[in-house]
Amino acid sequence: MSAAPATPSTANLADFTGHVVLVGAGQMGGALLRGWLFHGLAPSRVTIIDPRPPANIQAVIDAHGIALDPVSPAIADVLIVAVKPQIADEVMPLVRHVVGPQTVVVSVMAGKTIARLEQVFGATTAVVRTIPNTPAAVGRGITGAAANAHVNAAQRSAVERLLAAVGRVEWLAREDWIDIVTAVSGSGPAYVFFLAETLARAGAAAGLPSDLAARLARATVEGAGELMYRSPDIEPATLRQNVTSPNGTTHAALQVLMGQQGIDVAFMEAIAAAAKRSRELAG
Numbered sequence: 001m002s003a004a005p006a007t008p009s010t011a012n013l014a015d016f017t018g019h020v021v022l023v024g025a026g027q028m029g030g031a032l033l034r035g036w037l038f039h040g041l042a043p044s045r046v047t048i049i050d051p052r053p054p055a056n057i058q059a060v061i062d063a064h065g066i067a068l069d070p071v072s073p074a075i076a077d078v079l080i081v082a083v084k085p086q087i088a089d090e091v092m093p094l095v096r097h098v099v100g101p102q103t104v105v106v107s108v109m110a111g112k113t114i115a116r117l118e119q120v121f122g123a124t125t126a127v128v129r130t131i132p133n134t135p136a137a138v139g140r141g142i143t144g145a146a147a148n149a150h151v152n153a154a155q156r157s158a159v160e161r162l163l164a165a166v167g168r169v170e171w172l173a174r175e176d177w178i179d180i181v182t183a184v185s186g187s188g189p190a191y192v193f194f195l196a197e198t199l200a201r202a203g204a205a206a207g208l209p210s211d212l213a214a215r216l217a218r219a220t221v222e223g224a225g226e227l228m229y230r231s232p233d234i235e236p237a238t239l240r241q242n243v244t245s246p247n248g249t250t251h252a253a254l255q256v257l258m259g260q261q262g263i264d265v266a267f268m269e270a271i272a273a274a275a276k277r278s279r280e281l282a283g
């Protein structure tokens with residue numbers, strides 16, 4: 001994970017007044033912490049609960065004098081739970097004591113439903129269920145967020161500001177869309193990295209030295225992503241067409257990728273499989 005967002009969002013947290021408790025300062029929690037500090041959140045506003053933060057996050061915690069695992073933390077205005085879903089049922093009851101009437105509980109955990117969070121933290125507790133993605137580490141993530149009926153406007157705004165420190169935020173009208181959001185953008189970076197891997201392998205299989213093929217593939221994925229980022233008014237299909245000469249090389253490749261055994265068919269199946277897995281994990 002990088003030291004600071006390379007292309008920061010426009011969030012400004014210098015005047016954020018709430019107390020933020022972050023449970024789990026790993027990949028995702030650590031990215032959030034870095035984003036908050038980068039955007040001016042006062043370190044005194046943050047408490048971390050994590051028995052073993054990774055060394056790079058421990059260094060950030062130490063450098064900013066952030067409270068880590070205090071014996072009796074103050075009630076949170078925003079409690080963010082960012083542990084692995086597999087240990088969530090064990091960890092969540094241990095942090096119930098930081099939840100009060102003013103707290104909004106935010107989960108970034110895959111598969112943990114609002115109903116489950118209400119069960120642990122109280123039926124009338126304000127809860128936001130989110131699914132971010134790893135480009136959050138460079139301030140270029142996107143987070144889907146679904147709120148329960150107890151989240152008030154001020155809480156929604158506070159949560160949005162904290163999430164916006166690591167990228168864009170999409171509020172979801174329906175919680176069940178989270179499974180599809182997880183499949184598309186939560187898991188999505190893995191598909192793009194796999195594209196870089198497989199493009200490199202294909203280049204090597206076609207006869208290039210493998211290190212050259214890897215450099216070409218990597219730079220192509222980086223550059224195409226950046227081009228799309230810097231062309232917000234141009235549809236991806238147009239960017240694709242701009243590469244594709246009539247009956248040229250790209251056309252020949254796309255005939256394969258868009259055919260019966262093609263990548264778009266594979267993607268339909270992949271997204272369906274990931275969304276199905278997200279529903280299976282729900283609890």
Ligand SMILES: NC(=O)C1=CN([C@@H]2O[C@H](COP(=O)(O)OP(=O)(O)OC[C@H]3O[C@@H](n4cnc5c(N)ncnc54)[C@H](OP(=O)(O)O)[C@@H]3O)[C@@H](O)[C@H]2O)C=CC1
Pocket residue numbers: 023024025026027028029049050051052053054082083084085087091108109110131132133134186187
């Ligand atoms: N990675 C991704 O692409 C995405 C992840 N998510 C969600 O984010 C959540 C976190 O994932 P990720 O950041 O990748 O996981 P990590 O394992 O990197 O981070 C989890 C952190 O929680 C710590 N932890 C373990 N036990 C406790 C405890 N009892 N109390 C507090 N903290 C504890 C872990 O420590 P230790 O390592 O020592 O166990 C670790 O530092 C998951 O629920 C995942 O579903 C959502 C979207 C995308």
Ligand SMILES: O=C(O)[C@@H]1CCC=N1
Pocket residue numbers: 110182186187
């Ligand atoms: O693979 C997973 O289950 C998590 C959720 C989204 C990204 N990683």
